[in-house]
Amino acid sequence: MEATAPARLLKRERRPHLGLRTTSLAYILVLVIIPVAIIFQDGFREGAAEFWHQVTLPVAAHSIGLTLWTSALMTLLNGVMGLATTFVLVRYEFFGKKLLNSIIDLPLAIPTLVTGVMLVILYGPQQALGQFLQERFGFQVIFAPPGIIIALLFITFPFVVRTIQPVLLELDRQQELAAATLGASGFTIFRRIIFPALALPTLSGSLLAFARAVGEFGAIVIVAGNIPLRSQTAAVYVFGAVESENRLAASAISIVLITISLAIILVTNYALQGRNDVRT
Amino acid sequence: MSAHNLVAAGGRKRGWGATLLILSVVAYVVLLLVAPIASIVRGALQDGFPALLTALQKPTLWESFGLSVKIAFAVIVIQLLLGSATAWVIVRHNFRGKGLFNGVIDIPFAISPVVVGYMLLLAFGRSGFLYPAVKALDIQVAFAVPGIFLATLFVSLPFMIRELIPVIENLDRVQELAATTMGAGRWTTFWRIIFPPLRTALVYGVALTMARAMGEFGAVLVIGGGVQGRTATTTMYIFHALEERQYVEAYAAAIILAFVSVLIVSFADWIRHRSTAQ
Numbered sequence: 095m096e097a098t099a100p101a102r103l104l105k106r107e108r109r110p111h112l113g114l115r116t117t118s119l120a121y122i123l124v125l126v127i128i129p130v131a132i133i134f135q136d137g138f139r140e141g142a143a144e145f146w147h148q149v150t151l152p153v154a155a156h157s158i159g160l161t162l163w164t165s166a167l168m169t170l171l172n173g174v175m176g177l178a179t180t181f182v183l184v185r186y187e188f189f190g191k192k193l194l195n196s197i198i199d200l201p202l203a204i205p206t207l208v209t210g211v212m213l214v215i216l217y218g219p220q221q222a223l224g225q226f227l228q229e230r231f232g233f234q235v236i237f238a239p240p241g242i243i244i245a246l247l248f249i250t251f252p253f254v255v256r257t258i259q260p261v262l263l264e265l266d267r268q269q270e271l272a273a274a275t276l277g278a279s280g281f282t283i284f285r286r287i288i289f290p291a292l293a294l295p296t297l298s299g300s301l302l303a304f305a306r307a308v309g310e311f312g313a314i315v316i317v318a319g320n321i322p323l324r325s326q327t328a329a330v331y332v333f334g335a336v337e338s339e340n341r342l343a344a345s346a347i348s349i350v351l352i353t354i355s356l357a358i359i360l361v362t363n364y365a366l367q368g369r370n371d372v373r374t
Numbered sequence: 375m376s377a378h379n380l381v382a383a384g385g386r387k388r389g390w391g392a393t394l395l396i397l398s399v400v401a402y403v404v405l406l407l408v409a410p411i412a413s414i415v416r417g418a419l420q421d422g423f424p425a426l427l428t429a430l431q432k433p434t435l436w437e438s439f440g441l442s443v444k445i446a447f448a449v450i451v452i453q454l455l456l457g458s459a460t461a462w463v464i465v466r467h468n469f470r471g472k473g474l475f476n477g478v479i480d481i482p483f484a485i486s487p488v489v490v491g492y493m494l495l496l497a498f499g500r501s502g503f504l505y506p507a508v509k510a511l512d513i514q515v516a517f518a519v520p521g522i523f524l525a526t527l528f529v530s531l532p533f534m535i536r537e538l539i540p541v542i543e544n545l546d547r548v549q550e551l552a553a554t555t556m557g558a559g560r561w562t563t564f565w566r567i568i569f570p571p572l573r574t575a576l577v578y579g580v581a582l583t584m585a586r587a588m589g590e591f592g593a594v595l596v597i598g599g600g601v602q603g604r605t606a607t608t609t610m611y612i613f614h615a616l617e618e619r620q621y622v623e624a625y626a627a628a629i630i631l632a633f634v635s636v637l638i639v640s641f642a643d644w645i646r647h648r649s650t651a652q
Contacts, residue, residue, distance in 0.1 A: 118459045119475070121459075123437055125527060128497070129493035137443050175402055179399045182396050182399045190400070190638070194400065198403065201407065202582075202641040204635060207591040208414070208612070208631055208632045212410035213410050215410075216410050233623065244406075248407060303609070309489065311591070311592035328486075330488075333592070336492050352484070361473060363480070
């Protein structure tokens with residue numbers, strides 16, 4: 095606040111502060127913090143040993159492992175392809191570029207359940223492409239881990255692109271031109287000048303994608319077919335546990351999922367400190 | 375790539391490496407995003423156009439769609455009031471624990487929807503600690519519309535807030551001070567100075583909240599239970615139709631839902647482009 099501000103203003107600004115702040119704090123407390131606290135309380139109701147027992151049950155542990163490795167593989171693919179896509183979108187002019195740019199945002203609007211439905215139609219065992227992949231290469235997509243990865247790729251693709259895009263747009267081209275003048279090859283320029291500037295946004299976009307992927311349910315429940323020890327992810331396992339009123343298991347695996355998400359959010363916020371957040 | 379090529383990378387001349395990169399990116403996006411979207415149209419038409427028309431005329435489809443819209447509107451109203459208040463507090467107020475508060479806003483973005491539904495079930499279900507309170511008020515939350523509303527409110531929390539924060543940060547405070555110095559009341563300052571630059575972000579926030587709210591499935595499925603007609607949202611309608619192997623019904627509803635969501639977000643995009651172009 096400027097020192098020249100009238101005293102009247104200062105007095106007035108103090109009053110509404112507390113009402114507004116209390117309202118928004120109460121809103122977040124009731125909507126987010128209390129429900130999360132309830133689940134932690136419930137999961138440790140029977141003690142840490144019981145919690146650990148629930149997490150290490152073979153079916154539960156497998157679902158957590160499957161969730162983590164499919165999400166990690168998806169994140170890697172998305173990081174590379176997201177970087178390439180952003181580079182092409184920002185640096186080249188070509189026919190259909192505008193259309194490509196708007197297509198990338200579609201997963202943000204399409205409900206994930208619908209994504210799952212789409213993928214089953216495309217890759218399902220009774221469908222042309224699904225049958226072709228199955229018979230020709232013995233590669234099963236639907237009701238198997240590849241389907242999970244494809245669904246996650248679809249859903250999180252915009253996160254990576256939209257995190258890198260503003261940074262690449264603002265990148266100083268003088269340096270690249272200088273390097274080229276000095277005889278650096280295109281690849282060297284990318285490796286030494288462009289990539290270092292994009293490494294952090296690529297990482298944070300990928301982490302966001304990973305956090306989102308770990309909890310995904312709507313698309314996966316349709317695509318993966320919920321086969322324990324094969325294609326059942328942690329979120330689907332929690333759903334099954336809730337349905338069969340297995341409260342201990344549901345709470346324990348929920349805690350694991352929440353903890354993973356929280357850890358990633360903390361790391362991402364830390365990595366992005368001082369930067370403008372560009373998630374949508 | 376030589377310096378000349380790099381300068382020309384604006385369009386006229388490109389090396390074969392660049393062309394290959396563009397082609398592979400386009401192929402990737404077509405395979406990953408366009409092919410599935412196209413396939414659902416084909417799926418909906420698998421039994422012919424009349425079958426699709428019949429599926430689109432089902433009253434239960436439009437009942438569920440109406441419920442989804444109603445819930446989305448209610449959620450938007452709350453996010454407009456409390457979400458904007460929260461964004462304002464995060465930018466303009468300083469208090470202990472503000473960093474943590476800011477981080478908490480992102481929790482709904484990353485938490486699994488199933489877990490969201492389950493949390494609400496634990497709180498409001500028959501053995502939940504909030505059950506006596508809502509029972510006393512004669513409201514049923516679990517397996518009813520209020521529960522679906524709360525779940526949707528939770529998952530759509532960050533969208534409005536994250537849209538507004540950067541815009542509030544960029545507001546010119548000198549203008550506010552000037553308005554107040556010239557004797558403008560708090561309302562006048564808000565409507566004439568603060569509100570106009572926030573308009574675009576508010577439209578975008580509403581659109582993203584709406585799309586997210588209409589498309590929510592996991593949380594709604596767990597807390598809503600899905601008694602057909604009464605608590606079925608559009609996503610639940612699709613899920614039930616799939617379970618009953620009414621494929622054309624499911625695909626028709628999925629197309630409607632995806633189309634409406636894409637339309638809403640595109641409209642907001644258009645508003646944003648128009649306002650940045652000005």
